[in-house]
Amino acid sequence: MDLSTHQPAGGTVYRISAPVIANRSLPGGHRRIRLRAPAIARTARPGQFVNISPPLATTLLRRPLGVHRTIDGQDIEILFQSVGKGTKALGAVGEGDEIDLIGPLGNGFDLAGEPPETAVLVAGGFGLAPLYPLAAALEGKVDRTYLFAGTEEDLPMETSDSSVHLSFVDPDIKATVPEFEAVGAQCRLASLRSRPSFHKGLVTELVEKLLDGPEPLGRTKLYACGPWGMLKKTAAIAAEHELDCDVLLEERMGCGVGACMSCSVMVYGDGGRPVYARACVEGPVFDAASVVWDAK
Ligand SMILES: Cc1cc2nc3c(=O)[nH]c(=O)nc-3n(C[C@H](O)[C@H](O)[C@H](O)COP(=O)(O)OP(=O)(O)OC[C@H]3O[C@@H](n4cnc5c(N)ncnc54)[C@H](O)[C@@H]3O)c2cc1C
Ligand code: FES
The missing domain is CATH 2.40.30.10 (Translation factors)
Known part of the structure; x- marks a missing residue:
């Protein structure tokens, strides 16, 4: 109703x-x-x-x-x-x-305009959930989608071992998320502790392996959702490789509709001057290059 x-x-x-x-x-x-x-x-x-x-x-x-x-x-x-x-x-x-x-x-991901050839989705913890509809929307619009997810706990989606070999990771790193594979994304998972089939280390290391590896990528865009440190590192990788990158900021919220300012994040405004933006209205998706990462 x-x-x-x-x-x-x-x-x-x-x-x-x-x-x-x-x-x-x-x-x-x-x-x-x-x-x-x-x-x-x-x-x-x-x-x-x-x-x-x-x-x-x-x-x-x-x-x-x-x-x-x-x-x-x-x-x-x-x-x-x-x-x-x-x-x-x-x-x-x-x-x-x-x-x-x-x-x-909120604004959601901007899917207007020319899509990239390769979409790289980077998730930390429950950041996986909001990236799924993005992967689904990109299916058929981009040539390839990768999903890298890092977690120390159980992920919110089922995992299994992939039968697909990816050239930029060791063959025994094969943990995947079938729900993402079903919408055309190649996935690999990371954890800081040793877990069978997971990459041991930061999820952003998988992004670097892909970008520095032999897979043909063409025009590439990164999309990330997860903890601040992971987003900041993903933004730095994007800047280093001169790639576009959108980040979904899951800030704590009060009203959710722009009235209380409790979700404010510092971004570069006109002329590069730092200003506050409301994650619930101007976000939660921001261009990673516009976020003042050291403000937290
Ligand atoms: C735009 C947006 C989308 C979100 N989407 C999802 C989603 O799809 N699935 C999901 O599980 N969660 C999501 N979250 C986070 C979710 O809103 C919080 O987990 C929830 O508000 C916690 O409420 P609570 O009353 O259970 O916990 P509280 O009692 O309010 O908090 C319990 C613990 O959770 C932590 N916490 C609360 N909010 C957040 C947050 N935003 N980020 C990190 N830690 C938090 C607190 O610091 C505290 O330690 C999203 C948040 C935002 C802003
Ligand atoms: S949550 Fe109130 S302004 Fe964003």
Whole structure:
């Protein structure tokens, strides 16, 4: 049921009471919840998010969660980790319960214009979830997509060993995410501790191996979502290789609609002067070259 709408620059935003269609538990305290929200399913772009009111008003503020998938123009799926009060309450909802949510919010990834020949997606932890709709949207538009994900815990999506050999990593590094492979992305995973089939080290080392390796890449663009340090390193690699790079900043948010400034990040404004931008309205996706990485 659409409760109300408003129309900011990024498109119509809906407030919806969305029935829960399914709520599935995944390893590592993750959950995948499917909600009936046709207005959002029809309009959400990759990288946009919904601001959810946890059931029974468990928290005063809503919680922002990326739109992980849209299904048949009817439903949206969110994929999240239960880390605190809000996400734990959300994880406890049952089929048929209604969730109050606002969205789609934020700018999302800019997919207008000429696509790159190679898209390299870089994820840290639950940064994987919002990159999935991007990989799906890029399928058929780019020549090749790579997804590199780093994590010390269970990932929010199933993993397995890939049968595809990638020339820039050792043959025993073969952990992959089948859901991303199903939308045409070649994947490899990284962890700082020894894990079978994972690259041992930083996820950004996989990016460097690809960029410095023998695979033909052509015009390449990086897209990243994850912790600040990982994003900063990805931005530095992009700058060093003179590549475009978009970063999705999952800043802590208050209102989610531009009113409270709690999600402010420092970016270079006109003439290179540092200014604050709101991750919920001007973001959450920013050109990595515009972010003042040392401001945190
Ligand atoms: C645009 C956007 C998209 C997001 N998409 C997803 C998603 O698809 N899946 C998902 O699992 N999470 C996502 N998040 C993070 C999610 O919003 C937080 O995990 C959630 O708000 C935590 O609420 P809580 O009440 O459960 O925890 P709280 O009690 O508020 O916090 C519990 C712990 O989580 C940490 N935390 C809270 N928010 C964040 C954050 N933004 N980044 C890092 N740590 C945080 C806190 O510091 C604290 O340690 C997204 C955030 C943003 C801004
Ligand atoms: S969360 Fe309030 S301005 Fe962004």
